[in-house]
Amino acid sequence: MQAVTDVPARFGAIFPHSRLVTATSTLPVVVLPALILLFLMNSSWYQANLIVFAAIGLLAGLPHGAVDLFLELGPNGVPRGQALVRQLFVYLLAVAATLAIILLFPAFGVGLFLAISAWHFGSGESAFNACRRGRLPRVAPIETIAYGIPLTVAPVVLWPDQVREIIDPLGGPGVTDALIGPARVVLVIAAVAVVITIARKTARTHWGEIGELTLLWVAAVTLPPLVAFSVYFALWHSPRHVIRTLPELPGNRRDLSGGHLVRCLLRYLAYTVPGTVGALAIFAVLIAVNSDATFAELQPATWAGALLAALTIPHALTILRYDLWLDRVR
Ligand SMILES: CC1=C(/C=C/C(C)=C/C=C/C(C)=C/C=C/C=C(C)/C=C/C=C(C)/C=C/C2=C(C)CCCC2(C)C)C(C)(C)CCC1
Numbered sequence: 162m163q164a165v166t167d168v169p170a171r172f173g174a175i176f177p178h179s180r181l182v183t184a185t186s187t188l189p190v191v192v193l194p195a196l197i198l199l200f201l202m203n204s205s206w207y208q209a210n211l212i213v214f215a216a217i218g219l220l221a222g223l224p225h226g227a228v229d230l231f232l233e234l235g236p237n238g239v240p241r242g243q244a245l246v247r248q249l250f251v252y253l254l255a256v257a258a259t260l261a262i263i264l265l266f267p268a269f270g271v272g273l274f275l276a277i278s279a280w281h282f283g284s285g286e287s288a289f290n291a292c293r294r295g296r297l298p299r300v301a302p303i304e305t306i307a308y309g310i311p312l313t314v315a316p317v318v319l320w321p322d323q324v325r326e327i328i329d330p331l332g333g334p335g336v337t338d339a340l341i342g343p344a345r346v347v348l349v350i351a352a353v354a355v356v357i358t359i360a361r362k363t364a365r366t367h368w369g370e371i372g373e374l375t376l377l378w379v380a381a382v383t384l385p386p387l388v389a390f391s392v393y394f395a396l397w398h399s400p401r402h403v404i405r406t407l408p409e410l411p412g413n414r415r416d417l418s419g420g421h422l423v424r425c426l427l428r429y430l431a432y433t434v435p436g437t438v439g440a441l442a443i444f445a446v447l448i449a450v451n452s453d454a455t456f457a458e459l460q461p462a463t464w465a466g467a468l469l470a471a472l473t474i475p476h477a478l479t480i481l482r483y484d485l486w487l488d489r490v491r
C-alpha cells in the first residue's frame with residue numbers, strides 16, 4: 162500500500178491548494194451568512210421552505226456515505242468478495258440495530274446519534290483543516306468538540322421548540338425534554354473547547370479557521386436548526402468529507418497524482434450509486450411497512466430522519482476506524 166504518511170502522494174491534485182478546495186471552502190462561507198442576514202431581516206420565509214431544506218440536505222448528503230464499503234480505509238485495503246459481503250452485512254445490521262434502538266428507546270437512541278454525529282462532524286472539520294495546511298490529519302478531541310457541538314447538541318438547548326417538532330414524533334412527547342439537561346452540560350464543555358481552540362489557532366495565526374468556527378456557532382444561534390443543518394450537511398460536511406476520502410477509492414490515487422481530478426470525482430460519483438439506491442430502497446420499504454401500521458406509524462419525514470440517524474452510526478464508525486488507523490500509522 163502507498164505510504165499513508167505521504168500527503169502529496171495521497172492527495173496529489175487536491176491539497177493544500179486546488180480549485181475544488183477553494184470552492185468547498187468558499188461556498189458555505191458565503192451561503193450561511195447570506196441566510197443568516199435574510200433570516201434576521203425576515204424570519205417568516207423559512208417555515209414554507211423547511212421541507213425544501215430537508216430534501217436538499219438529504220439528497221446532497223446521502224451519497225457521501227454510500228461509498229463507505231468501497232474505500233480503502235485501513236490496513237486491509239478495499240474489501241472484495243467474501244470480505245465485502247461480510248462488511249455489507251455488518252453495515253446493514255448496524256443500520257437495523259440503530260433504527261430499532263431509536264424506535265424502542267428514543268431518548269437514548271437520539272442522544273447516542275447526536276453524540277456520534279458531533280464527533281463525526283467535528284473530527285471531519287479538524288481533519289480537513291489539517292489537510293488544507295498540507296498536513297496529515299490527527300485525532301484532535303478538543304478541536305473536534307469545538308466544531309462538532311454547534312449543529313448537533315446546541316440546538317437542543319437553543320431551539321427546543323423546533324427540535325421538539327422534529328424529534329418528539331419518534332418516541333412521543335418528552336424525548337427532547339429528556340435531552341435538554343445533558344445537552345446543557347455538553348454545551349458548557351463545548352464552550353471551554355471553543356475557547357481553547359481559538360486560543361491555539363490565534364497563536365498559530367490560523368485566522369480563516371477561527372472565522373469558520375465562529376460562523377458555525379453564529380449559524381447555530383441565529384438559524385433554525387433544520388436550515389443550518391441542511392446547508393452545513395449539503396455544502397460543508399459532505400463535499401469536504403468526499404474530498405478527504407477521494408484518494409481512498411481504488412484507482413483514484415494514481416489519477417490524483419496525474420492531476421486527473423475530474424476523472425476521480427466521476428469515479429466517486431459512480432461508486433455512490435448502489436449505496437444511494439440501496440438507502441432509498443430501505444426508505445421505500447419503511448414507508449410501505451408503515452402503511453400497514455404493523456410496527457410504528459410515523460410520517461415519511463420522520464422516517465427519513467430516523468433512517469438518516471441509522472445510517473449515521475455505521476458511516477461515522479467506519480470513518481472513526483479509519484481516522485484512528487491513520488493516527489496510528491502517521
Ligand atoms: C454503504 C451501504 C449502504 C448505504 C449507505 C449510505 C447511503 C450511507 C449514508 C450515510 C449518511 C448519509 C450519513 C449521514 C450522516 C448524518 C449525520 C451525521 C446527521 C446528523 C444530523 C443532526 C445532528 C441533526 C440535528 C437536528 C436537526 C437537523 C433538527 C432538529 C434537531 C437536531 C439537533 C436533531 C446500504 C445501507 C444501502 C447497504 C449497506 C452498505
Ligand SMILES: [Fe+2]
Pocket residue numbers: 225226281398399402476
Ligand atoms: Fe460524513
